[in-house]
Amino acid sequence: MVVRRVLRQLARLLPKKKKSLQAVESGVQWEKSYEAAELKQRPVSARLVENVSFLNEVLGHNSDFVLREIRLGVGAGVPAALAYVDGLVDRAIVSDTLIKGLTLEGRMAGLKAGDAGDLLLLAKNFLVSVAAVKEAADYFALLNGLLYGEVALLIDGEDRALLVDAKGWAVRNIEEPASEGLVRGPREGFTELMRTNTALIRRRLRDPNLVVEGLCFGERTRTQVEIVYIRGLAAPELVQEVKDRLSRIHIDGILESGQIEELIEDNPYTPFPQVFHTERPDRVVSMLLEGRVAIITDGTPIVLVVPAEFAVFMQAGEDYYERYFLATAIRWLRYIALVTSLTLPSLYIAMTTYHQEMIPPRLLTSVASSREGIPFPAFVEALLMEFFFEALREAGIRLPRQVGQAVSIVGALVIGQAAVSANIVSPLMVIVVALTGIASFAAPVFSLAITMRLLRFPMMVCAATLGLYGIVAGLLAILVHAAGLRSFGIPYLAPLAPLHRRDLKDMLVRAPTWAMDHRPTELVKGDKRRQAPGQVPRPGSRRPPGGGGGGA
Amino acid sequence: MQAKEKISSLQVIYLLVNVVGATAMVFLPSLVAAVASRDAWLTPLLATIPGIYVIFVVTALGRIFPGKTLVQYSEIILGPRLGKILAFLYVVFFLHVNGIILREFGELLSSTILPRTPQVALISLMVLLCAFAVYEGIEVLARVMELSYPLMLTLFAFLLVLVAGHMEPANLLPVLEHGLGPVLLGSLDPVAWRCEVFLLAMLFPYLARQDAARRDGVIAVVAIGIILTVDTLASTAVFGPTTARLTYPTFELVRMAGLGTFLSRLDAIWMIIWIVSIFGKVGLFHFATVVGAANLLGLEDYRPLVAPLSILLVALALGQFGNVVEMAHWIVFTWPPYAYTFEIVLPTLLLAAARFKKAR
Numbered sequence: 007m008v009v010r011r012v013l014r015q016l017a018r019l020l021p022k023k024k025k026s027l028q029a030v031e032s033g034v035q036w037e038k039s040y041e042a043a044e045l046k047q048r049p050v051s052a053r054l055v056e057n058v059s060f061l062n063e064v065l066g067h068n069s070d071f072v073l074r075e076i077r078l079g080v081g082a083g084v085p086a087a088l089a090y091v092d093g094l095v096d097r098a099i100v101s102d103t104l105i106k107g108l109t110l111e112g113r114m115a116g117l118k119a120g121d122a123g124d125l126l127l128l129a130k131n132f133l134v135s136v137a138a139v140k141e142a143a144d145y146f147a148l149l150n151g152l153l154y155g156e157v158a159l160l161i162d163g164e165d166r167a168l169l170v171d172a173k174g175w176a177v178r179n180i181e182e183p184a185s186e187g188l189v190r191g192p193r194e195g196f197t198e199l200m201r202t203n204t205a206l207i208r209r210r211l212r213d214p215n216l217v218v219e220g221l222c223f224g225e226r227t228r229t230q231v232e233i234v235y236i237r238g239l240a241a242p243e244l245v246q247e248v249k250d251r252l253s254r255i256h257i258d259g260i261l262e263s264g265q266i267e268e269l270i271e272d273n274p275y276t277p278f279p280q281v282f283h284t285e286r287p288d289r290v291v292s293m294l295l296e297g298r299v300a301i302i303t304d305g306t307p308i309v310l311v312v313p314a315e316f317a318v319f320m321q322a323g324e325d326y327y328e329r330y331f332l333a334t335a336i337r338w339l340r341y342i343a344l345v346t347s348l349t350l351p352s353l354y355i356a357m358t359t360y361h362q363e364m365i366p367p368r369l370l371t372s373v374a375s376s377r378e379g380i381p382f383p384a385f386v387e388a389l390l391m392e393f394f395f396e397a398l399r400e401a402g403i404r405l406p407r408q409v410g411q412a413v414s415i416v417g418a419l420v421i422g423q424a425a426v427s428a429n430i431v432s433p434l435m436v437i438v439v440a441l442t443g444i445a446s447f448a449a450p451v452f453s454l455a456i457t458m459r460l461l462r463f464p465m466m467v468c469a470a471t472l473g474l475y476g477i478v479a480g481l482l483a484i485l486v487h488a489a490g491l492r493s494f495g496i497p498y499l500a501p502l503a504p505l506h507r508r509d510l511k512d513m514l515v516r517a518p519t520w521a522m523d524h525r526p527t528e529l530v531k532g533d534k535r536r537q538a539p540g541q542v543p544r545p546g547s548r549r550p551p552g553g554g555g556g557g558a
Numbered sequence: 559m560q561a562k563e564k565i566s567s568l569q570v571i572y573l574l575v576n577v578v579g580a581t582a583m584v585f586l587p588s589l590v591a592a593v594a595s596r597d598a599w600l601t602p603l604l605a606t607i608p609g610i611y612v613i614f615v616v617t618a619l620g621r622i623f624p625g626k627t628l629v630q631y632s633e634i635i636l637g638p639r640l641g642k643i644l645a646f647l648y649v650v651f652f653l654h655v656n657g658i659i660l661r662e663f664g665e666l667l668s669s670t671i672l673p674r675t676p677q678v679a680l681i682s683l684m685v686l687l688c689a690f691a692v693y694e695g696i697e698v699l700a701r702v703m704e705l706s707y708p709l710m711l712t713l714f715a716f717l718l719v720l721v722a723g724h725m726e727p728a729n730l731l732p733v734l735e736h737g738l739g740p741v742l743l744g745s746l747d748p749v750a751w752r753c754e755v756f757l758l759a760m761l762f763p764y765l766a767r768q769d770a771a772r773r774d775g776v777i778a779v780v781a782i783g784i785i786l787t788v789d790t791l792a793s794t795a796v797f798g799p800t801t802a803r804l805t806y807p808t809f810e811l812v813r814m815a816g817l818g819t820f821l822s823r824l825d826a827i828w829m830i831i832w833i834v835s836i837f838g839k840v841g842l843f844h845f846a847t848v849v850g851a852a853n854l855l856g857l858e859d860y861r862p863l864v865a866p867l868s869i870l871l872v873a874l875a876l877g878q879f880g881n882v883v884e885m886a887h888w889i890v891f892t893w894p895p896y897a898y899t900f901e902i903v904l905p906t907l908l909l910a911a912a913r914f915k916k917a918r
Contacts, residue, residue: 361671364826472683473672474826478833479683482702483690489701490694503701505568 040064042225045146054085054162061089064149076109078161079117084125086161094155096174099136104157104170107133126164134159138171150228177202183285183307185452188324195285196307200230203302203309206287207234211294215239221252223266227259230304231266234290239297241531247494248299248312263303263310270312272492277460279453280493282314289323297530313494313529317501317513320344322450325516333516343448346441347458351388352469352477354438358384360473376432385470387431391439392462394421399443496528564766567774569700572707573842574755574778575785580839581662582751582786583808584832587793589890591801594744596730598794598801601741602786605748606779608902609755613775615905616759620771622912628759628905629853635912642854644904649850651900653867655754656843657874658885658893660684663836664875665882666806671829681875688841689868693861696764696845703838710831711785717824718792720815729798730791747890748786750897755779756905760846805882844871 051057058073065071070092077083088104112133117125130139142148142158148167152158155173180202183195196203204218215237223229231252235245251270260266267281268274284290285307290300293311301310311318320340325333357365358373365373380387398417402410421439425431442462449455461484468476491498501509506527511517520541524534565573582602590598616628623631629648633641663684664677672680691699734741758775765771793807796814801807809825816822848867852860879885 361826364671364823366822472675472679474829475667475672475680475683475833478830479687482687482834482837485702485705486687486691486694486698489705490698497701499701499705503705504566505704 040149042146045149046144048145049143050145050148050160050165050167052163052165054087054160057160057167058087060145064145065089065091065152074105076105078108078112078125078129080113083113084117084162086159088157088159089152090157090172091152091155094153094175095157095172099170099172099174100157103135104159104172107135108159124164125161126159126166126168129159129161130168134168134170136170136172140169140171142167142169154228180206186285186289186323188322188327191324191327192286192288194287196287196302196309198305198307200232200302200304203287203307204232204234207290207294207300210287210291211236216294219249221249223252223255223257224260225256225258227261229260231260232302234294234300234302236294236297239295239525239530239533240299241297241529244297244313244494244529245299248301252301260303262306263301263308266301266303267310272494276487276491277457278316278488278491278498279319279451279457280312280314280491280498282311282318282451283308283453284311284323285309286323292323292326293318295536296525313496315493315496315498315500315528316488319449319451319454321512321516326519330516330518337516340448340450343445344454344458347446347449347455348462349465349477349481350438350442350445351392351462352465352480354435355384355388355466356469356473356477359470364474373434376434379429380432381430383470384435385466387435388438388466389463391421391425391431391435392442392466395439395443396459500528501526563695563697563764565696565700565761565764566766567770569704570758570761570765570771570774571778571781572703573700573761573838574758574775575781576703576707576835576838577757577842578751578754578782579785580832580835581659582748582782583789583835584666584806585662585886585889586748586751586786587790587807588801588804589747589886590744590790591794591799591807592744592890594740595735595799595802596732596794597734597741598744599730599787599791600734601745601748602752602783602790604741604745605752605786606783608749609752609779609782610776612753612756612902612905613758613772613779615902615909616756617772617775619759619905619909619912620762620768622916624768625763627762627849627853628756628908629850631912632908635908635915645850645854648900649847649854652760652843652847652850653871653874655897656840656847656871657878658889659836659840659843660871660875661878661885663840665885666809666832669882670806670809670825678872678876682872684837684840685844685868685872685875687837688844689864691837691841692845692848693864696761699838699841699845706834707838710834713827713831717812717815717828718788720817720824721792721796721811724814725792725795726798727795729795746894750894750901752779752782753897753901755782756901757842757846759905760849805886844868847871 048060051060058075061073066073068091072090072092074088076086076088078086086108088100088108090100108129112129115132117128117133126141130141140151142151143166148158148169151169155171155175156169157172159168159170161168177199178197180194180197182193186195194206196206208216208218213236217233217235217237219233221231221233223231233245233248233252248270252266255266255269257265257269263283267283271280273280282293290309290311294300298311298313301312303310320337322336325337328336358377362370377384382390394417398413398421401413401417405413422436426433426436446455446459449458465477465480468480470476472479489497489499489503497504500506501513508524509526509528511522512526520537520543523537523539525536527534586602587598590601594601619628619631620626623634626634629645632644632648635641636644660681661677664681667680668675668677691702755775755778758771762768762771767774789808793801793804793811796811797804797807804810809828812828813823813825815824844864844867848860848863851863851867855863857863879888
């Protein structure tokens with residue numbers, strides 16, 4: 007009994023101790039923050055005074071928050087208030103349309119308290135001459151609108167707020183995309199404003215089946231994200247899968263589509279990109295026509311497209327506008343460049359370290375003489391040069407343009423000239439590194455080029471340890487890995503493995519437009535035909551192309 | 559165990575062609591030439607017939623037990639006890655043969671391009687790669703083969719064209735100097751090799767089109783026949799009866815390939831082809847081992863068995879033979895009866911038993 011009592015006493019002591027600790031911790035006074043759940047619970051009050059005081063409580067101390075009290079109608083008028091965030095709205099709309107409309111025209115129209123029982127409706131229907139308006143019943147919706155460039159109209163006696171779309175913030179103009187240049191083709195690129203981006207797509211695709219569905223992400227940033235697809239072309243399972251994966255995202259902020267990409271891809275542990283991204287609306291439209299789904303994120307000009315298999319990353323938008331002979335040749339050039347950028351340094355290492363006998367005699371003499379007096383083994387030499395080359399490239403990207411010049415001069419001199427004459431690296435190694443660099447720039451999509459850049463280093467280690475066998479083993483490992491990848495259910499190496507002969511027309515070659523009759527096999531289940539077959543141009547024959555196209 | 563992964567007809571053909579071609583292309587010409595001399599090129603043609611027979615037996619079994627592997631239906635046919643013993647023997651057979659393949663691979667690599675690297679490193683890396691592929695699944699292995707095989711065949715044909723200048727048709731004459739006897743004797747080894755296509759029996763649950771299995775198998779066997787005949791023909795035409803004295807005739811053959819003075823030493827290309835090919839073969843055998851073991855133990859998923867069996871495989875590959883001569887001796891004398899038992903006799907008996915059981 008005694009023991010139990012003592013224990014009970016002790017137990018009573020313990021929480022007390024904790025409490026005192028807490029008191030010490032909370033020495034700093036936190037300002038009250040308003041969580042989404044709490045705001046959703048709180049309806050808009052019918053008394054204007056209450057609404058105004060609450061808005062002031064939440065946003066009042068912000069210097070860019072504006073609350074303008076007005077009076078509506080004849081006589082003393084009905085008290086009302088307009089609230090908005092300065093900088094997000096077009097001031098001309100607020101003063102010329104809203105305030106003028108509500109006060110001056112309201113007075114002329116003889117609006118007075120108790121009119122038709124619903125002043126808000128009257129204002130909405132007759133006084134506010136702005137196209138997009140909506141009502142908000144709770145504070146979450148109200149604040150959400152306010153912070154997204156809408157003007158809130160609160161009227162005394164109304165338990166709802168009217169949100170008037172008056173977005174007018176500074177935006178960048180439509181420019182030519184900096185990261186994807188081309189010689190022939192449209193110059194327009196996406197901007198940071200989502201609406202502009204959807205408009206750029208819609209203007210190229212006047213199909214009523216083009217669907218633009220909006221979602222909202224980020225507990226705090228509340229970034230608008232829209233998925234775009236063509237009904238009847240994009241497989242319904244794919245669209246559903248995209249929505250499912252997007253709906254699983256719970257994050258405080260989305261600043262760029264890259265974050266979404268990492269949150270929705272199939273295989274998180276791989277250097278290979280599985281989501282395509284582009285700045286070009288024509289590219290997105292062409293992929294939508296193949297049955298893919300685009301994801302547009304507000305605040306970034308980079309639009310994601312899924313699914314994206316390996317082949318997509320080897321295509322450039324211009325391929326389809328250039329003559330097909332040229333486009334095919336260039337595509338092959340890219341494949342060779344890709345393999346080169348992955349294996350050239352490791353081949354050099356393997357050949358000079360292990361398989362001198364495999365180098366043709368004449369080349370061997372020049373290799374040997376160029377390596378004369380180099381203190382490092384080929385691997386160290388290659389690693390050193392590749393490291394400096396990558397560092398140089400990285401330095402070149404971030405530096406201000408004026409300094410960038412200096413970097414390239416220093417780089418060229420130090421790496422190219424001085425290192426060779428100081429006998430630190432062989433001239434052949436410089437050539438190898440330069441060729442590798444050029445080859446990696448030839449990749450049409452930056453994200454795949456980065457993958458190859460990254461994989462080049464383990465390949466070099468393989469070559470240094472096991473020579474040619476190491477290289478083949480490394481390549482096989484990469485191949486096995488890539489063959490096991492999927493992008494939204496599409497095998498990554500399709501149409502090569504698994505083989506779809508019909509789709510090789512856009513993989514191994516770029517078939518002429520009149521031969522691309524079908525959409526990719528893996529993607530489209532329904533409307534497979536892209537165009538009427540047999541449209542080979544034949545001069546002289548006046549026959550119109552065979553009966554109606556299959557396209558939507 | 560219902561497999562979700564499926565491999566297409568074309569993929570099956572590539573896998574089967576590769577499983578025989580990978581090692582046969584390296585060793586076969588000289589082994590056969592030792593017996594059949596100039597007529598060595600006839601033996602791969604002859605070996606096609608038993609190859610087709612094995613395909614027929616295996617697909618007949620597959621038809622009786624759709625979606626089941628050899629290991630699974632041997633238990634059904636022979637009852638749990640005897641069946642388990644046979645199934646166990648098969649798993650051991652797969653593992654053992656795979657060890658020999660790996661050793662062949664290690665020996666060739668260390669005697670040609672990497673003389674100073676210990677074989678344990680060479681073999682371990684290959685097993686690691688194959689284990690990775692098996693872990694990723696048969697689909698992945700099949701896709702890798704589908705991607706690389708056409709390329710490999712094209713390159714090999716290209717090499718043969720370059721060697722053509724060294725070929726001496728007179729080396730092939732006279733045909734059948736000593737009658738059919740040596741040719742028949744010489745085809746014992748190719749038959750054992752060819753009948754490795756019975757691995758199809760382990761792939762049945764993974765076939766996208768089980769009904770086309772027989773057709774695919776026969777196509778594969780015939781394709782191997784053509785490839786190996788061309789290979790043997792080329793080495794005999796170049797080296798004549800001396801082919802028998804070369805350890806790696808095809809390797810020596812491609813060494814002679816060249817175009818002018820700038821394109822020489824193309825054996826590197828062949829080496830690359832061959833490493834990929836061996837990867838396909840060891841991978842498929844390893845897959846058969848692992849799936850067989852999983853079937854034997856009644857496991858749903860074979861993946862937990864990949865790592866332990868891989869380690870066992872490395873040990874087996876290293877410990878089996880003292881040197882390459884010992885291995886060659888084994889391949890010539892022990893391998894044919896050993897292979898015949900598991901690849902031809904036992905499947906035939908299983909089929910007979912299954913038919914008998916069904917009839918009763």
